[in-house]
Amino acid sequence: MQNQIHIQRFAEENVSEIYKAVRQLIVPGQSHYERLGIFASLHRAWGDDPVRATGKAAASWAAQFSQPFPFFFNKTDWARLLFLIMASEHDADFLTAETFDSMIRRGDHSEQITLAKILFYLPEAGEYRQTAERMIATNSSDVFKSLAHHNPYPMAYFSDLMFQQMVLKALFIDLPSRPILGLDQRANAELFRMANDYVREREIASRSVPRGFAYIESLQAEARA
Amino acid sequence: MKMFDPHIHMTSRTTDDYERLAAAGIQAVCEPAFWMGQPRTHVGTFEDYFLSLVGWEKFRAEQFGIHHVCTLAMNPKEANQPDLAKGVLELLPLYLQKDSVVAVGEIGLDDQTPAEQEVMAAQIELAIKFNLPILIHTPHRDKKEGTQRCLDIVKESGIAPEMVLVDHNTEETVQGVLDLGYYAGHSVYPHTKMEETRMAKIAKEFGSERIIVNSAADWGVSDPLMVPKTVQAMRDLKISEEEIETIVWKNPLGFFAQSGRLDVEKFETRPSFDQAKLFQDNSVLRGQAPKASGPAAN
Ligand SMILES: [Zn+2]
Numbered sequence: 018m019q020n021q022i023h024i025q026r027f028a029e030e031n032v033s034e035i036y037k038a039v040r041q042l043i044v045p046g047q048s049h050y051e052r053l054g055i056f057a058s059l060h061r062a063w064g065d066d067p068v069r070a071t072g073k074a075a076a077s078w079a080a081q082f083s084q085p086f087p088f089f090f091n092k093t094d095w096a097r098l099l100f101l102i103m104a105s106e107h108d109a110d111f112l113t114a115e116t117f118d119s120m121i122r123r124g125d126h127s128e129q130i131t132l133a134k135i136l137f138y139l140p141e142a143g144e145y146r147q148t149a150e151r152m153i154a155t156n157s158s159d160v161f162k163s164l165a166h167h168n169p170y171p172m173a174y175f176s177d178l179m180f181q182q183m184v185l186k187a188l189f190i191d192l193p194s195r196p197i198l199g200l201d202q203r204a205n206a207e208l209f210r211m212a213n214d215y216v217r218e219r220e221i222a223s224r225s226v227p228r229g230f231a232y233i234e235s236l237q238a239e240a241r242a
Numbered sequence: 243m244k245m246f247d248p249h250i251h252m253t254s255r256t257t258d259d260y261e262r263l264a265a266a267g268i269q270a271v272c273e274p275a276f277w278m279g280q281p282r283t284h285v286g287t288f289e290d291y292f293l294s295l296v297g298w299e300k301f302r303a304e305q306f307g308i309h310h311v312c313t314l315a316m317n318p319k320e321a322n323q324p325d326l327a328k329g330v331l332e333l334l335p336l337y338l339q340k341d342s343v344v345a346v347g348e349i350g351l352d353d354q355t356p357a358e359q360e361v362m363a364a365q366i367e368l369a370i371k372f373n374l375p376i377l378i379h380t381p382h383r384d385k386k387e388g389t390q391r392c393l394d395i396v397k398e399s400g401i402a403p404e405m406v407l408v409d410h411n412t413e414e415t416v417q418g419v420l421d422l423g424y425y426a427g428h429s430v431y432p433h434t435k436m437e438e439t440r441m442a443k444i445a446k447e448f449g450s451e452r453i454i455v456n457s458a459a460d461w462g463v464s465d466p467l468m469v470p471k472t473v474q475a476m477r478d479l480k481i482s483e484e485e486i487e488t489i490v491w492k493n494p495l496g497f498f499a500q501s502g503r504l505d506v507e508k509f510e511t512r513p514s515f516d517q518a519k520l521f522q523d524n525s526v527l528r529g530q531a532p533k534a535s536g537p538a539a540n
Pocket residue numbers: 249251274276348458
């Protein structure tokens with residue numbers, strides 16, 4: 018819970034208007050679906066403007082999470098993250114693995130993107146691993162990117178196999194691979210083999226080398242050295 | 243002239259229809275949730291339908307330069323299955339919160355059973371709670387009695403009259419609906435008594451205040467171009483351009499804008515689109531060259 022306290026303190030000091038408004042939304046006696054409805058409505062309320070942090074706040078964030086401040090969270094992401102944290106403080110049974118799974122299935126595009134982005138910062142984040150790993154199969158490249166890029170969750174919780182699948186899919190849909198956090202630590206002989214095989218297949222078919230491959234190649238070279 | 247079809251079931255229509263609508267001047271549509279010709283039998287199929295109305299169908303409309311909003315509700319024809327009704331009513335507080343939902347509807351009565359009346363009242367209560375207007379579908383059989391019963395339920399709910407749109411009116415019902423302070427919608431169908439010429443006469447007689455015209459086009463014999471065709475019929479009757487614009491643009495826009503979820507300024511211009519774009523990696527194209535709305539789209 019230490020992390021969630023830090024998140025709330027950051028919000029109270031840096032985006033107090035969001036913090037205060039979301040606090041008002043936690044009301045006793047709300048049904049489960051009402052809460053999920055409020056989560057959805059926060060996009061209308063807060064929009065897509067980014068939230069910036071002062072140098073001091075960003076440094077304290079980095080010290081707490083061993084992660085850079087998530088500069089790409091917009092106001093909606095912050096409101097939704099705070100809402101889930103506060104709702105689960107208020108009602109310990111609210112945010113379970115089942116709830117998270119249901120939010121992904123019932124969420125629209127914007128909700129799924131938010132959930133992928135904020136996943137790492139939710140209480141008991143490890144509990145949502147199965148749903149998160151299944152999200153790799155999403156047919157939305159925006160949702161996939163939110164999960165794969167600048168996101169500490171896969172590095173922290175994904176199995177080796179699913180982490181590799183995510184890297185391969187990034188190659189496959191031609192996303193860069195450098196923004197995949199922890200790739201330098203998670204890359205192993207198995208991943209290199211799969212990536213090399215894929216690129217060779219493409220070369221035989223006279224197709225271009227996916228742009229994410231250069232970084233993986235550089236990791237291979239390092240590993241050989 | 244910009245036109246808004248406030249009641250059209252585009253899920254049941256083809257991309258040809260979208261192209262014809264855009265070419266005829268339709269700039270926005272509202273798609274009410276309705277039944278699919280046979281009753282749904284599982285709560286889960288409602289959920290996927292609702293999700294498609296706020297997701298894929300909205301995307302599809304925008305790919306043809308048309309704004310798309312929707313109304314969500316359980317249809318009276320489906321309200322008579324208690325477990326289904328209970329399940330959908332529990333879910334509505336979630337789905338009514340999605341961004342492009344601008345009203346609760348279509349709600350109303352069909353066989354006029356007690357279960358239908360309860361579900362209708364419960365959905366009006368949700369509309370009041372979420373500050374949404376309602377779209378009322380009046381019954382086809384036992385029309386006079388049934389319409390009265392519908393309007394009684396609306397009145398008892400205490401919802402503000404300007405938040406109510408009563409659909410499928412004729413020259414017999416329109417005055418009563420207007421007197422109650424509601425918006426009066428008219429579904430114009432081809433080859434029926436309610437054709438565009440008859441609709442134009444209603445407009446001539448009752449004016450433009452709170453009068454709304456729609457095609458109610460769906461999977462049955464219907465014509466998605468009924469709003470533009472009615473515009474022509476109104477011009478033929480020498481109704482002023484200003485009044486016509488009120489009926490086919492300002493009224494529906496103003497009515498749904500009461501939800502607070504419809505950006506009136508954004509609707510004044512067509513959505514920029516690029517058919518090369520994908521919705522969750524799915525495209526409206528089948529190998530054709532993508533069309534786009536001009537240099538603004540990217
Ligand atoms: Zn209809």
